[in-house]
Amino acid sequence: MKERIRWMALHGFISGVSKLGARRGDPQARLIADPWVRENPGAFADECRKRGSLIRCRAAFLTFDHGVAHEVLRSDDFSVLEQGSNLPRPLRWIAKKTDPGLLHPLRPPSLLSVEPPAHTRYRKLVSSVFTPRAVAALRERVEQTAASLLDDLDGHDAAVVDIVDKYCSRLPVTVIGDILGVPDEDRPRILHFGELGAPSLDIGVSWQQYQQVQAAIAGFNGWLAGHLRELRGAPGEDLMSQIIRASEEGPRLNEEELQALAGLVLAAGFETTVNLLGNGIRMLLDAPEHLETLAARPELWPNAVEEILRLESPVQMTARAAVKDVDVAGMRVQKGETVIIHLAGANRDPNVFPDPHRFDIERDNAGKHLSFSGGRHFCLGAALARAEGEVGLRTFFERFPHARLAGSGSRRDTRVLRGWSSLPITLDARDAAMSSSG
Structure with a gap:
């Protein structure tokens, strides 16, 4: 009963109100309740862009404008939000009273939900270990892992494979497992926790999704606490062991802070x-x-x-709260009010990216996207993600230049994160054609 009440405060109420607001055309409500929006973020951005660079919605402001997004992400006049912090006061009270005490990516001490000085302390510690040299070494590991996974696919008997299951998920979980010093036998569990916990960044999730997320977070918290104890007792050469040593020598992290940091590195680096x-x-x-x-x-x-x-920004949106009254794009945003930054829309701003919906691998300013956020919360793992993307995609298509889609696939049932839950691929279309003709 307690969990159901908590879900109602954090998600159920918002879901119900958003369904009503979506029918009335409120853009913020449609982000939550309109399935068409999730399927068509670019078209939704174009539709909303006509309403101005900063849109006042029922409960927050919303922007699809690259310039406004860039400004807010880097402004000291805005801060990140904690889960539930922008709910009506009675719901915040209920959420606090029903708190199960689990670490969550949108609650302190997670890097995603703290500001300086705590944020500076956590980030400085990670940056001292996650150096360009360390990322370069990890790139070699990415190449080795990709080659090994593709060797396995090369010997795959099935004509069609789900490339998300067999490759896209296994490459980053192996790399991030190396970073965290995760034993090989534990990595399938991490993969499972990550898949179930993906909607944790969403609001207005269903009761069933909420239960799955809570179970995944609880399972991951329990596993991670034990894993960190083992690393403290017998540290290795992995980056997590280095972070543990650095935290003991410099700005010390307590157990909760260390667990939150490790959890975020895994979740952000994997998902x-x-x-x-x-x-x-x-x-x-x-x-x-x-x-x-x-x-x-x-x-x-x-x-x-x-x-x-x-x-196709893997993270579609983020939000910031004003820490004081501030003018943005000619509108007054009062202290405590929220600005939702639609990263996917900002990445298709025609004032920055000509013909913004066209896929152009030679676009000269493609790197101006905001997919890694900006300012002090710019993604710490951006360099590694770029390396994994480049190596992972290049080596896949070099190995399987004749790969073709073998079905429409299915999208992940998430709004903040955008990706595929399954994607059936014929690895060698020529062989498939020969088999069918024979």
């Missing part, structure tokens, strides 16, 4: 990269002319990844 790889494979299979260009000019791969990130 977004799975989506980047799945989105990239689907987009390139839909545009074989780009694959021909990339085969002839492989130096374009880094820019192609930027364009994939721009058009």
Whole structure:
């Protein structure tokens, strides 16, 4: 009963109100309750853009404008939000009273929900270990892992494989497992927790989704606490062991802070990269002319990844709260009010990206996208994600240049994260054609 009450406060009430608001055309409500919006973020952005660069909705402001998004993400006049912090006061009270005490990516001490000085302390510690040299070494691991996974696919007997299951999810979970010092036998559990916990960034989720998310978070919290105890007792050469040592020598993290940091590294490093790889494979299979260009000019791969990130942002939106009254795009945003930044819409702003819906791997400003957020909350793992995207996509298409879609696939049932839950692929269309003709 307690969990049901908590769900109602955090999600059920919002879901009900959003359904009503969506029928009345409120853009914020449609983000939550209109399935068409989730399927068509670019078209939704175009529709809303006509209403101005900053739109006042029933409960928040909303922007699809690249300039406004860039400004708010970098402004000291705005801060990140904690889960439930912008709910009506009675619902906040209920959420606090029913708090199960689980670590959550949108609650302190997660990097996603704290500001300086705590944010500075956590980020400085991670940055001291997550250096360019360390990322370069991880790139070698990405290449080795991709090659190994593709070897397995090469010997796959089935004519059709789900590339998300067999490749897109396994590559980042292996790399992030190395970072966290996760034993090989535990990695399937991490994959399972990640899949079930993906909607944790959404609001207005169903009761069934909420139960799955809570079970995943509880399971992951329990596993992670034990794993960190083992690393403290017998540290290795992995980056998590280095973070533990650094926290003991410098600005010390308590157990909760360390667990939150490790959890976010895993969740952010895994979930977004799975989506980047799945989105990239689907987009390139839909545009074989780009694959021909990339085969002839492989130096374009880094820019192609930027364009994939721009058009299909793995993280679709974020939000900030005003810490004081402030003017934005000619409108007054009062202290405590929320601005929802639709990253996917900002990435298709025609004032920044000409012909914004066109997939152009040679676009000269593709890297101006905001898919990794901005300001002090710019994604710490951006360099690694780019490396995984470039290596993962390039090596896949070099190994399987004749891969083709074998079905429509299915999208993940999430709104903040955008990706594929399944994507059936025929690895060698020539072999499939020969088999069917024989």
